[in-house]
Amino acid sequence: SDFFVEKHLAGQHWLITAGPTREAIDPVRYISNHSSGKMGYAIAHAALRAGAKVTLISGPVTITPPVGCHIINVESAAEMHQQALEHVKEATTFVACAAVADYRVANVAQEKIKKSNDAMQLDLIKNHDIVADIAQLADKPFIVGFAAETQNVEQYARGKLMRKNLDLIAANDVAKAGQGFNSDDNALTLFSAVDKTEIPLASKHIVAKKLVSLINEHYQQRYRT
């Protein structure tokens, strides 16, 4: 039981985003993506078990948050951005696991849009990048991003690591069957600027536990004096 678990993360405070965001079109419709939130919730669970305080900012999902975390429920990317910037002040580590919608609808209709023409257009505008904005803060935590890719996984993941100014990026190949998105299993490759570690295909709980301890190793390395 918990008694035997070593509290590697005692004194740390992890801020984690998880799940999808929903971008409203009108009062009854939205744009979203295939994130179940399972990976982010498993990371929150593993970090709690290892002794961290955990704040979990979650988009709409159907799973129950782990007992003991501070859960903040949001819908849109804008709400997630606002909550993340508000809660990052107390964080030692930020894990951006949410599948944030890249674009939102420019003019959200106040009333349900009626069906008329055979074709219609939606104007979209880019959302703020939460993890990139946090990485610009003067007093920033240790930052871990995610990259869900369907091709050129290493190249795109390393590009994001550098461009967004992250400490680590966890990449998954969502084109492979039986992992990523709604699956209960996942495999990740964790990149830092200088190295690369594979976490082989396993349940998201096992993968999360390994990821949390690898993040902590890099964190300890960074702040060791």
Ligand code: C5P
């Ligand atoms: O560029 P891309 O969206 O693929 O980057 C993925 C990483 O960026 C993930 O860590 C995701 O949580 C984060 N992200 C974010 N805010 C956005 C878009 C992505 O924090 N608006």
